Amino acid sequence: MTDHSTSITFSSSDNPFGKLPDHLLVEIFVRVPVSDWVQLSCVKKQWANLFREEFLWHAALLRSFPLADHAKRWPGPIPRGLSKRRYTALYISKNIFSLDDELDEIVGHTYLFLKEHLEISTMPPPAGILHGTIIDQFIACGMSRDKTHELASQTWLAVIDNLEENEQTFLLLKQLALEGDVFLPYPYSRSQKVQWRVFEKLFTDFRDCFNHEDYYDVLACAKHKFQPIPSTWLGY
Template identity: 75%
Template sequence: MILKMTDTDTAATLISADCPFAKLPDHLLIEIFLRVPISDWGQISCVKKQWAKLFQEECLWDAALIRSFPLAGQAKRWPGPIPRGLSKRRYAALYVSKQIFSLHDEIDEIVGHTYLFLREQLEVSPMPLPSGILHGTIIADQFIACGKSQDKAYELASLIWLAVIDNLEETEQTFSVLKRLALDGEVFLPFPYSRSYNVQWRVFERLFTDFRDCFNHVDYYDLLSLAKNKFQMIPSAWLGY
């Protein structure tokens, strides 16, 4: 059975008390929803209050976690300062690790949680951002607590920074965050981050391509001058206003 919420008539039919589908018990609804593409879950949860409540409860996310990530139940003790959370959070972290990082090892869930944590901090935290986030200490500590070496911890932290920067939406908050990161320079990824240069490059790249129209002339030329001093050679795509 394929469930699609693409028009108001379909939704109205499912809400109707006369529709047999509307009378199904929760455990059967969960089994049906789990067979629907995850991209449709947002629409499904808006059809009925009963369905919205299901998507807020742990029973659905417990089932989704077991179905999509059967090895998740074998996870070891959770280390580090970033919390694991309940089943919905764990599902999101594992989904991220699979879709964005293509990971399938013992640290995949931890990478997913770290990605979600960093992205949320950048998207919702007031400026200035907490120093523990900018310096990456919380992120590195997460992997060191898992038994990774410092070099590996910094490599993973930089990989996550790159993914988060790539996936931030084009909003005013993102523009402000990227400007702050560009101006802070060495502050947000200090030594011994092994790939901080790549992360800094990506920050400027997004600013000068996706957000060029958001600059005033003064800020644009100030950051362009900073980029030239930092990287020496810069792409032609970054030039011009």
């Protein structure tokens, strides 16, 4: 389905498959593996338009997550959104967090909320504000303080691990590393695991991006937060 000759065959005007009405195409597409959807949407304009429509995403949502229509709306600052966003959130919860209970959708939405603010925004809000929003969302959904703190940490770690390795991510991680500590009560306090992962990625995946001054600034912050620090973080 992904090779060029097949795409030409599917889009040919004398091919019956290319003449199917939209509702039948949707029923076919939602049965195709998600990994092929990008290629499908590139075959012809009609198909690309289908993948922008609420109808297709609602069908995909109900096929992949049949209980989604029975899920209650939740309170809090992070909205549920339309079918495409809900499908994406549930897919993330299942494949990144391995969750399969009544809370799985909001965890996926929280991941999307954090990733978009960190990755898309040219000037993301301070980490403390983003973290507080996540905590407020989980508390609003009735989670315990311990569960709230645990899921917030898991969300941060998952987002940090899935950011693209580019200059924007380097600048973002450097900003997170250099942000001053704000002492807030539990569960609003940020996890040491998350702070450690920020420095770990900077000193491993992005070591070559540092200039001399920035490296020693970030290293000084690391030494202030963690003792001892790994020897692999040393030696610019």
